[in-house]
Amino acid sequence: xxxxxxxxxxxxxxxxxxxxxxxxxxxxxxxxxxxxxxxxxxxxxxxxxxxxxxxxxxxxxxxxxxxxxxxxxxxxxxxxxxxxxxxxxxxxxxxxxxxxxxxxxxxxxxxxxxxxxxxxxxxxxxxxxxxxxxxxxxxxxxxxxxxxxxxxxxxxxxxxxxxxxxxxxxxxxxxxxxxxxxxxxxxxxxxxxxxxxxxxxxxxxxxxxxxxxxxxxxxxxxxxxxxxxxxxxxxxxxxxxxxxxxxxxxxxxxxxxxxxxxxxxxxxxxxxxx
Amino acid sequence: xxxxxxxxxxxxxxxxxxxxxxxxxxxxxxxxxxxxxxxxxxxxxxxxxxxxxxxxxxxxxxxxxxxxxxxxxxxxxxxxxxxxxxxxxxxxxxxxxxxxxxxxxxxxxxxxxxxxxxxxxxxxxxxxxxxxxxxxxxxxxxxxxxxxxxxxxxxxxxxxxxxxxxxxxxxxxxxxxxxxxxxxxxxxxxxxxxxxxxxxxxxxxxxxxxxxxxxxxxxxxxxxxxxxxxxxxxxxxxxxxxxxxxxxxxxxxxxxxxxxxxxxxxxxxxxxxxxxxxxxxxxxxxxxxxxxxxxxxxxxxxxxxxxxxxxxxxxxxxxxxxxxxxxxxxxxxxxxxxxxxxxxxxxxxxxxxxxxxxxxxxxxxxxxxxxxxxxxxxxxxxxxxxxxxxxxxxxxxxxxxxxxxxxxxxxxxxxxxxxxxxxxxxxxxxxxxxxxxxxxxxxxxxxxxxxxxxxxxxxxxxxxxxxxxxxxxxxxxxxxxxxxxxxxxxxxxxxxxxxxxxxxxxxxxxxxxxxxxxxxxxxxxxxxxxxxxxxxxxxxxxx
Ligand SMILES: Nc1ncnc2c1ncn2[C@@H]1O[C@H](COP(=O)(O)OP(=O)(O)OP(=O)(O)O)[C@@H](O)[C@H]1O
Ligand SMILES: [Mg+2]
Numbered sequence: 001x002x003x004x005x006x007x008x009x010x011x012x013x014x015x016x017x018x019x020x021x022x023x024x025x026x027x028x029x030x031x032x033x034x035x036x037x038x039x040x041x042x043x044x045x046x047x048x049x050x051x052x053x054x055x056x057x058x059x060x061x062x063x064x065x066x067x068x069x070x071x072x073x074x075x076x077x078x079x080x081x082x083x084x085x086x087x088x089x090x091x092x093x094x095x096x097x098x099x100x101x102x103x104x105x106x107x108x109x110x111x112x113x114x115x116x117x118x119x120x121x122x123x124x125x126x127x128x129x130x131x132x133x134x135x136x137x138x139x140x141x142x143x144x145x146x147x148x149x150x151x152x153x154x155x156x157x158x159x160x161x162x163x164x165x166x167x168x169x170x171x172x173x174x175x176x177x178x179x180x181x182x183x184x185x186x187x188x189x190x191x192x193x194x195x196x197x198x199x200x201x202x203x204x205x206x207x208x209x210x211x212x213x214x215x216x217x218x219x220x221x222x223x224x225x226x227x228x229x230x231x232x233x234x235x236x237x238x239x240x241x242x243x244x245x246x247x248x249x250x251x252x253x254x255x256x257x258x259x260x261x262x263x264x265x266x267x268x269x270x271x272x273x274x
Numbered sequence: 275x276x277x278x279x280x281x282x283x284x285x286x287x288x289x290x291x292x293x294x295x296x297x298x299x300x301x302x303x304x305x306x307x308x309x310x311x312x313x314x315x316x317x318x319x320x321x322x323x324x325x326x327x328x329x330x331x332x333x334x335x336x337x338x339x340x341x342x343x344x345x346x347x348x349x350x351x352x353x354x355x356x357x358x359x360x361x362x363x364x365x366x367x368x369x370x371x372x373x374x375x376x377x378x379x380x381x382x383x384x385x386x387x388x389x390x391x392x393x394x395x396x397x398x399x400x401x402x403x404x405x406x407x408x409x410x411x412x413x414x415x416x417x418x419x420x421x422x423x424x425x426x427x428x429x430x431x432x433x434x435x436x437x438x439x440x441x442x443x444x445x446x447x448x449x450x451x452x453x454x455x456x457x458x459x460x461x462x463x464x465x466x467x468x469x470x471x472x473x474x475x476x477x478x479x480x481x482x483x484x485x486x487x488x489x490x491x492x493x494x495x496x497x498x499x500x501x502x503x504x505x506x507x508x509x510x511x512x513x514x515x516x517x518x519x520x521x522x523x524x525x526x527x528x529x530x531x532x533x534x535x536x537x538x539x540x541x542x543x544x545x546x547x548x549x550x551x552x553x554x555x556x557x558x559x560x561x562x563x564x565x566x567x568x569x570x571x572x573x574x575x576x577x578x579x580x581x582x583x584x585x586x587x588x589x590x591x592x593x594x595x596x597x598x599x600x601x602x603x604x605x606x607x608x609x610x611x612x613x614x615x616x617x618x619x620x621x622x623x624x625x626x627x628x629x630x631x632x633x634x635x636x637x638x639x640x641x642x643x644x645x646x647x648x649x650x651x652x653x654x655x656x657x658x659x660x661x662x663x664x665x666x667x668x669x670x671x672x673x674x675x676x677x678x679x680x681x682x683x684x685x686x687x688x689x690x691x692x693x694x695x696x697x698x699x700x701x702x703x704x705x706x707x708x709x710x711x712x713x714x715x716x717x718x719x720x721x722x723x724x725x726x727x728x729x730x731x732x733x734x735x736x737x738x739x740x741x742x743x744x745x746x747x748x749x750x751x752x753x754x755x756x757x758x759x760x761x762x763x764x765x766x767x768x769x770x771x772x773x774x775x776x777x778x779x780x781x782x783x784x785x786x787x788x789x790x791x792x793x794x795x796x797x798x799x800x801x802x803x804x805x806x807x808x809x810x811x812x813x814x815x816x817x
Pocket of ligand 1: 093
C-alpha cells in the first residue's frame with residue numbers, strides 16, 4: 001500500500017502545473033516547449049516511458065494465445081518512436097499496456113521513473129487523463145458531442161462540475177487553440193459523423209493534447225486515411241514532436257509512415273526484432 | 275460533469291427512453307388518481323359513519339335493554355371525566371314499517387331508534403342530515419307547515435343535481451290537502467252508498483245484507499281508486515288519492531286535517547329511491563302517516579302496531595343507514611315497549627351514545643369504560659369498531675389497488691432495465707472511449723444511474739402533474755365520458771354522492787413519486803454496473 005502511494009506521489013509528484021492547465025505562460029500556444037531540440041539531445045534525454053519483460057496472452061477457452069512474449073522498450077523524453085509490425089503482431093496490445101488500458105501478465109511498465117502497471121485502477125484513470133494522450137485508428141470520438149465538446153471531454157472527465165465551471169474559459173481557449181493548431185477551427189459545432197476521416201483524426205489529436213500530456217500514444221493514426229490526408233496528420237504529429245518536444249509512441253504497419261519517426265522498432269511474433 | 279452532459283445528450287437523442295418515461299408516468303398518474311379517489315371515498319364514508327354513530331357507544335347486550343340510563347351516564351362521567359362532552363341514551367328495536375302507497379301497503383324492515391331529541395344532537399351529526407332547516411337547528415318531532423328542503427343542503431354545488439320538487443309540498447299543507455281529498459272521497463262514497471241503499475230498498479231486497487256487501491266492496495275500491503299518492507304532482511290531479519294509513523285512526527275523533535300521530539323521522543332511503551337520471555322519487559312525504567310494528571319488551575314478546583306521522587327525513591348518504599333507520603321520541607318508544615318501570619318510573623335503554631372531546635383517544639376511553647361496566651351485560655365500542663369490517667374492506671381495497679398499480683410501475687422498471695441494457699450495449703465503444711480518456715468505473719456507472727434518476731424523475735414529475743390534473747377535473751372527465759359513451763360512469767343512484775369525492779394527500783403523492791424514482795434507479799443499477807465493469811480494451815475493440 002505504501003509502495004502504491006509512493007508511486008502515485010511520484011507520478012503526480014511536484015509538478016502541479018501538469019494537472020492544471022498552464023494558463024499564463026502558454027495561453028496562446030498549447031506547446032509544451034517552443035524551441036526545437038538540437039540533434040543528439042534526444043539520445044541523452046531521460047527515459048520517460050518503458051517496459052521490461054512485458055508478456056501478455058489471451059485465453060480462448062483452453063487455448064493460450066501468446067501475443068507479447070517479453071518486450072523490452074525504452075522511450076526517451078522528446079522521442080518520436082514508431083513501432084511497426086504485421087497485423088496481429090500485438091502492436092495495439094503493447095500500446096494498450098503502455099497506456100495502462102490493460103494490465104500485463106508478466107513484466108513491468110515504467111513511466112517517469114516509477115512502475116505504473118501495478119497501480120490501482122483509479123491511478124490508471126488519472127494517468128490516462130492527465131499524462132497520456134491517446135489516438136486511435138478509428139478516431140473514437142463521442143458521436144453525441146460536437147467537435148469542440150469532444151476536444152473538451154478529457155477536461156470534463158478531469159474536473160468536478162464546479163471545478164469545470166470555474167475553469168471553463170481556460171479549457172475552452174485551450175481547446176480552440178488546439179483546434180486551430182490542427183486546422184479545424186471551422187468545424188467546432190459539427191458532430192463527428194459530419195466530419196471526414198482526416199478531420200476526425202485531427203479532432204482526436206486535439207483532444208489527446210488538451211490535458212498537456214507527457215506522452216502521446218498513437219495507434220495507427222493514419223491507418224484509415226488516404227495517403228495525402230495521412231501525410232497531413234503525420235505532419236501535424238511531427239511538428240508537435242519537433243516544436244513542442246512532445247514524446248510520441250506511434251504504432252503503424254506502414255513502413256513509409258514509420259520512416260518519418262526518430263526511431264523505429266519492429267515487432268515480430270511478440271518480440272522486438274533487432 | 276461529463277456524466278450530466280452525456281446523460282442529457284443520451285436522454286435527448288434516445289427516443290426509446292421516452293417509452294420508459296411514458297410508462298413510469300402512466301403508472302404514477304394512475305396511482306395518484308386512485309389514491310386520491312379512494313381517500314376521498316374513505317373520508318366521506320368515515321365522516322358519514324362517525325356522523326351517524328357517536329364516537330363511543332355503550333350498548334346493553336340485551337335487546338330489551340338495561341335499566342337506568344341516568345345511573346349509567348353518571349358512571350361514564352365519573353370514569354372518563356373530561357374526555358366525554360356529550361351523552362344521549364337511545365333505544366333501538368328491529369321493526370316493520372308499513373307505508374301505504376296507492377292503497378297497497380309496502381312493508382319495510384327497519385331499525386327503530388328512540389332518541390332524546392334534546393341531547394341527541396350533542397353526540398352525532400344526526401341533526402345536520404335532516405331536511406327541514408328548523409329541525410336542523412333543534413329537532414322537534416312535530417310536523418312543520420312547509421319549507422322542507424327542495425335542494426340538498428349538503429351539496430355545495432347545486433348545478434348538477436335535480437331538485438326534489440315533491441318536498442316543496444310536504445308539511446301541514448300536504449297533510450290537510452290529503453285529508454280533504456279523503457273526506458271528499460268518503461262523502462262521495464257515502465252518497466253513492468245511500469243512493470244504492472235507496473235503490474235496493476225500493477227493489478225490496480234486505481238492506482242489511484246489501485250494506486255488508488258494499489262495505490266489503492268499498493274497502494277493495496279504495497286502493498283501486500287511489501294511485502301514486504306518493505307523488506303529489508299526480509296526487510293533486512287525482513281526486514281519489516288516499517292518505518296513508520288513516521283508515522284506522524287512533525281514537526275515535528282523530529282528525530287527520532288538524533292532528534298528527536307521534537312524529538317519526540324516516541331515513542331517506544326508506545321513502546325514496548333515486549332514478550338513473552339522478553332525480554329522487556318519493557313514496558311518502560313529511561305529513562304522511564305510517565304504521566310500525568315492533569315487539570314489546572315483555573315476556574313472551576308481544577307485537578304491537580302503532581301509527582306515526584312522518585315529520586322529516588334524514589339523509590346521511592350512507593345507503594346502509596338511510597335505508598334502514600327511523601327515529602322516534604325516546605320516551606314514546608320506551609312507553610310503547612313497556613320499558614318504563616311502573617313503580618319507580620325508571621326507563622330502560624339499549625345504548626348510550628357518547629361524544630368525546632376532540633383529540634381524545636377513543637380506544638383508551640373505550641377500554642376504561644369497558645372496565646367500569648360488566649362486560650357480560652354491556653359492550654363498549656368505538657364507531658370504528660362497529661364499522662370495522664367495512665373500513666377494513668375499504669382499506670384492503672386501497673391496498674390491493676396500490677399493489678396492482680405499483681406492479682405497473684415495476685413493469686415500467688423492467689422496461690427501463692431492458693432499454694438500458696440496450697443502450698449500454700449500443701454505447702459500448704463510447705464507454706471504452708471514456709475510459710481511455712480517464713473516466714473511472716464509478717463515473718461511467720454514474721452516467722447510467724443519473725440517466726435512470728432523470729427518467730424516473732421526469733416520468734414521476736409528469737405523472738404526478740397529470741394525476742393531479744386528472745383528479746382535479748375528475749368529475750368533468752366522468753361527465754364527458756358519460757356523454758361520449760352514453761353510459762353513466764359515475765352513477766349517483768349507486769353511490770349517493772353527486773360528485774366523485776377526492777382528497778389529495780401530499781405525503782402519498784410524494785411516496786408514489788419517490789417509489790417510481792427508486793424503481794427507475796433500481797432498474798438502471800444492473801446496466802450501469804455492467805457498463806462500469808466493461809473492460810476498456812474490449813470496449814474499444816467492440817464493433
Ligand atoms: N480479446 C482478445 N481475445 C483473444 N485474442 C485477442 C484479443 N485481443 C487481441 N487478440 C489477439 O491478439 C493478437 C494481437 O492483436 P493486436 O490488436 O494487438 O494486433 P495488431 O498488431 O494491433 O494488429 P493490427 O495491425 O491489425 O491492428 C491478435 O492475434 C488478436 O487476434
Ligand atoms: Mg492494432
